[in-house]
Amino acid sequence: MGYQVLYRTYRPSKFSEVVGQDYIIKTLLNAIKKDKIAHAYLFAGPRGTGKTSVAKLFGKAINCENFNDEACDECPNCKAFLENNHPDIIELDAASNNSVEDIRQIIEQVPYAPMLGKYKVYIIDEVHMLSTSAFNALLKTLEEPPSHVIFILATTDPQKVIPTVLSRCQRYNFSKITTFEIKKRMMEILDKEAIPYDEKAVGQIARMAEGGMRDALSILEQCLSYNDAELRLEDVEHIFGLTSTEVEVDLLVKIHQQQIAETISTLRAMYEQGMDTKKLAVDLLEIVKEALIYSDSANDRLLNKISPIEAQEILRNVSIPGLLQDANNLEDVISKERQNQNFLVYFEMCLINMANIKTAKNVEYKEVQEVKEIKEEKQEVKVEETKPVVEEVEIKTNEIDQDFILKLLLAANRDLRIADLIIYNKLDLYLYEPEKRKFYQLLIGTELLASSKDAMIVVGDKKQVDSINEENNNKELYKFVNEEFGIDKMIYAITNEQKDKLITRYKATPISERNKPVYVEKYQLAPKEKTKEEKLRELFGDNLKIEE
Numbered sequence: 176m177g178y179q180v181l182y183r184t185y186r187p188s189k190f191s192e193v194v195g196q197d198y199i200i201k202t203l204l205n206a207i208k209k210d211k212i213a214h215a216y217l218f219a220g221p222r223g224t225g226k227t228s229v230a231k232l233f234g235k236a237i238n239c240e241n242f243n244d245e246a247c248d249e250c251p252n253c254k255a256f257l258e259n260n261h262p263d264i265i266e267l268d269a270a271s272n273n274s275v276e277d278i279r280q281i282i283e284q285v286p287y288a289p290m291l292g293k294y295k296v297y298i299i300d301e302v303h304m305l306s307t308s309a310f311n312a313l314l315k316t317l318e319e320p321p322s323h324v325i326f327i328l329a330t331t332d333p334q335k336v337i338p339t340v341l342s343r344c345q346r347y348n349f350s351k352i353t354t355f356e357i358k359k360r361m362m363e364i365l366d367k368e369a370i371p372y373d374e375k376a377v378g379q380i381a382r383m384a385e386g387g388m389r390d391a392l393s394i395l396e397q398c399l400s401y402n403d404a405e406l407r408l409e410d411v412e413h414i415f416g417l418t419s420t421e422v423e424v425d426l427l428v429k430i431h432q433q434q435i436a437e438t439i440s441t442l443r444a445m446y447e448q449g450m451d452t453k454k455l456a457v458d459l460l461e462i463v464k465e466a467l468i469y470s471d472s473a474n475d476r477l478l479n480k481i482s483p484i485e486a487q488e489i490l491r492n493v494s495i496p497g498l499l500q501d502a503n504n505l506e507d508v509i510s511k512e513r514q515n516q517n518f519l520v521y522f523e524m525c526l527i528n529m530a531n532i533k534t535a536k537n538v539e540y541k542e543v544q545e546v547k548e549i550k551e552e553k554q555e556v557k558v559e560e561t562k563p564v565v566e567e568v569e570i571k572t573n574e575i576d577q578d579f580i581l582k583l584l585l586a587a588n589r590d591l592r593i594a595d596l597i598i599y600n601k602l603d604l605y606l607y608e609p610e611k612r613k614f615y616q617l618l619i620g621t622e623l624l625a626s627s628k629d630a631m632i633v634v635g636d637k638k639q640v641d642s643i644n645e646e647n648n649n650k651e652l653y654k655f656v657n658e659e660f661g662i663d664k665m666i667y668a669i670t671n672e673q674k675d676k677l678i679t680r681y682k683a684t685p686i687s688e689r690n691k692p693v694y695v696e697k698y699q700l701a702p703k704e705k706t707k708e709e710k711l712r713e714l715f716g717d718n719l720k721i722e723e
């Protein structure tokens with residue numbers, strides 16, 4: 176199997192096959208349907224998120240003679256496109272053709288009518304690489320493009336595009352694709368190729384791809400060219416100089432057993448063998464995270480990287496405050512990697528810190544444990560100090576009226592729930608954002624039971640339910656969901672026990688009681704609610720042409 180074969184074979188040929196950019200596809204589809212096509216688009220976003228693919232599909236769609244949500248794949252335009260030979264869809268890679276002459280050659284052709292289709296579509300990839308004079312030449316054409324011409328400028332670095340060009344484009348921001356979505360797509364491909372796989376190996380590749388589908392597929396391809404009979408975790412680890420999870424768990428435990436010299440020499444040996452040390456740091460962080468999650472829920476389902484046995488081994492050796500400190504240290508060193516070449520030195524320091532801080536923290540932890548035990552004897556534990564989910568919040572639980580929740584359940588519907596699941600699908604993204612990690616911690620491990628127009632009901636264990644319902648947390652969570660996902664709903668948490676009771680009552684309620692509107696009082700956020708237009712502008716920049 177040659178290099179990039181998978182990527183080419185499985186490049187989306189339809190809008191419905193594009194992964195992770197639903198909102199953009201929907202908006203573009205609307206523009207086509209309403210015949211409100213702009214003459215210049217800017218597709219901005221990280222590498223491998225589908226900018227060029229979507230640009231091409233857009234070019235295909237607007238030239239298709241029988242377009243109806245998707246191009247027909249049968250008309251002469253579609254056929255030419257599928258043969259990679261459409262004369263009016265012109266691609267230029269500005270990374271290698273960035274001179275003013277390269278642009279001039281294109282621009283000279285702009286006035287002529289399209290040869291086969293309705294529109295001439297110019298796709299300029301990595302547009303920020305154009306020279307200033309090339310930009311200026313392009314600008315003139317962008318100012319007054321003929322009606323049959325459409326420019327799609329793609330870039331990983333929109334800050335480097337000159338403002339005068341930016342201001343002429345309708346902007347679309349492509350987001351990183353979640354590990355979950357990448358993993359799902361890779362498994363589909365492997366199924367189609369009839370190649371057996373270890374799901375952990377797929378997960379490993381998805382994490383390495385860091386949000387880029389193209390990277391994921393080229394990593395997958397490299398693994399398959401090594402062994403195309405099967406995708407195995409040990410092969411992935413071997414090819415990319417990764418350490419196995421087993422070795423990593425062992426390393427983490429050793430650090431906390433103060434075996435510093437041994438740990439450091441292992442690390443150096445790995446480094447000399449060409450191991451990816453940044454990846455190791457990220458892996459350790461992931462392991463620490465999973466151990467923390469496991470400590471809170473003991474739920475096997477939430478573990479992707481480590482096994483329950485490994486989680487227990489870590490928890491036997493490292494206190495929870497110790498693990499929280501580890502997470503901080505590791506995050507710190509990972510962020511340094513971006514600016515620093517001396518990563519190994521920082522990483523060694525990080526490991527030494529982890530070994531030392533833990534001792535101090537462990538003493539504290541033991542004290543906390545003792546205090547806790549005494550409290551437990553008296554049966555009056557109020558706040559669990561070691562709880563990783565919420566940072567030292569004094570929990571004032573709002574007892575939620577279960578009759579009210581029942582009404583919400585009766586008003587809920589399945590489609591709303593499916594739409595709201597996006598929050599859970601994207602949750603992993605917030606783990607590495609210190610400012611927003613809190614929301615990851617609040618929601619991870621809970622389950623979205625139901626959604627109605629103005630509310631979501633989530634189910635979790637008692638501690639987590641209390642955290643979510645605590646007034647300040649609840650308000651912040653409401654704001655987070657509103658701002659990040661545009662979902663304006665109150666979030667109510669209930670325990671499994673409450674859920675069971677509610678389900679029984681739900682079943683006993685006549686069907687005529689369902690779908691009745693329920694008034695939900697929401698939090699007042701900023702002085703003024705954002706209008707839909709403002710929200711769109713936030714998404715697309717100031718260049719959005721509002722329809723209707």
Ligand SMILES: [Zn+2]
Nearest residue numbers: 239247250253
């Ligand atoms: Zn067609």
